[in-house]
Amino acid sequence: MIFAENLTRTYGEYKALRGVTCTILPGEFVAIMGESGSGKTTFLNLLGGLDRADSGKLVVSGEEPMKYNASELAAYRRRNVAMIFQDFSLLPTLTVLENVVLPILLRGQKADQKEALQMLERVGLADKANRLPETLSGGEMQRAAVARALLLSPKVLLADEPTGSLDRRNGREALALLREVNQTFGLTVVMVTHSQLAAQAADRTLFMADGQLSAQPE
Numbered sequence: 001m002i003f004a005e006n007l008t009r010t011y012g013e014y015k016a017l018r019g020v021t022c023t024i025l026p027g028e029f030v031a032i033m034g035e036s037g038s039g040k041t042t043f044l045n046l047l048g049g050l051d052r053a054d055s056g057k058l059v060v061s062g063e064e065p066m067k068y069n070a071s072e073l074a075a076y077r078r079r080n081v082a083m084i085f086q087d088f089s090l091l092p093t094l095t096v097l098e099n100v101v102l103p104i105l106l107r108g109q110k111a112d113q114k115e116a117l118q119m120l121e122r123v124g125l126a127d128k129a130n131r132l133p134e135t136l137s138g139g140e141m142q143r144a145a146v147a148r149a150l151l152l153s154p155k156v157l158l159a160d161e162p163t164g165s166l167d168r169r170n171g172r173e174a175l176a177l178l179r180e181v182n183q184t185f186g187l188t189v190v191m192v193t194h195s196q197l198a199a200q201a202a203d204r205t206l207f208m209a210d211g212q213l214s215a216q217p218e
């Protein structure tokens with residue numbers, strides 16, 4: 001469950017978020033659309049604990065990240081969220097499998113190669129586990145990024161334009177995969193997208209305009 005009330009975030013003089021309020025239920029798949037610069041990524045970063053709001057209230061999986069100091073916030077991120085991005089953020093010198101287990105190693109935990117391979121199997125990439133990312137298609141790279149996110153067993157999956165650099169077919173496949181993990185793991189998914197087609201994969205779409213979220217487009 002995500003509950004946001006009147007969240008604001010100001011950069012210098014500029015109000016990127018001017019009172020964002022919304023409730024997202026556990027297991028919901030929500031799309032956020034809106035013009036460039038409207039505050040979508042800023043909001044996603046607050047949910048992910050990468051940044052902190054200036055005022056308002058935010059509850060994610062029963063936790064209030066705004067009350068946390070830097071190290072508590074880092075622990076909050078590890079416990080609750082995984083993020084995937086438009087550029088996939090795979091490290092070029094590591095194999096697909098190594099990329100998938102890296103966040104686990106960075107947490108200071110032991111990586112379970114078998115579990116990682118099972119996750120790659122789930123997303124249809126088991127046969128490419130030992131390849132370097134540059135030898136994958138865009139769609140395959142995004143599937144590797146999804147496998148990496150899922151291995152963290154997050155409560156919330158945050159996706160910032162996950163289909164932004166994919167063609168139609170790969171975009172559709174990436175969305176189907178997000179839908180599938182949303183349903184099979186009961187994972188809450190919040191996806192920022194510019195694509196109407198992508199938003200249709202979600203249960204519901206929220207619209208960001210001028211730093212405020214609403215249920216209807218402007």
Ligand SMILES: Nc1ncnc2c1ncn2[C@@H]1O[C@H](COP(=O)(O)OP(=O)(O)OP(=O)(O)O)[C@@H](O)[C@H]1O
Nearest residue numbers: 011014015016034035036037038039040041042043
């Ligand atoms: N670190 C920062 N410092 C100053 N201004 C920022 C910073 N981050 C974001 N902004 C500003 O806040 C506003 C909202 O940015 P944000 O990245 O949330 O937009 P967005 O809706 O994700 O846009 P896009 O669709 O282009 O990704 C923009 O005007 C941006 O320039």
Ligand SMILES: [Mg+2]
Nearest residue numbers: 040041042160
């Ligand atoms: Mg953005």
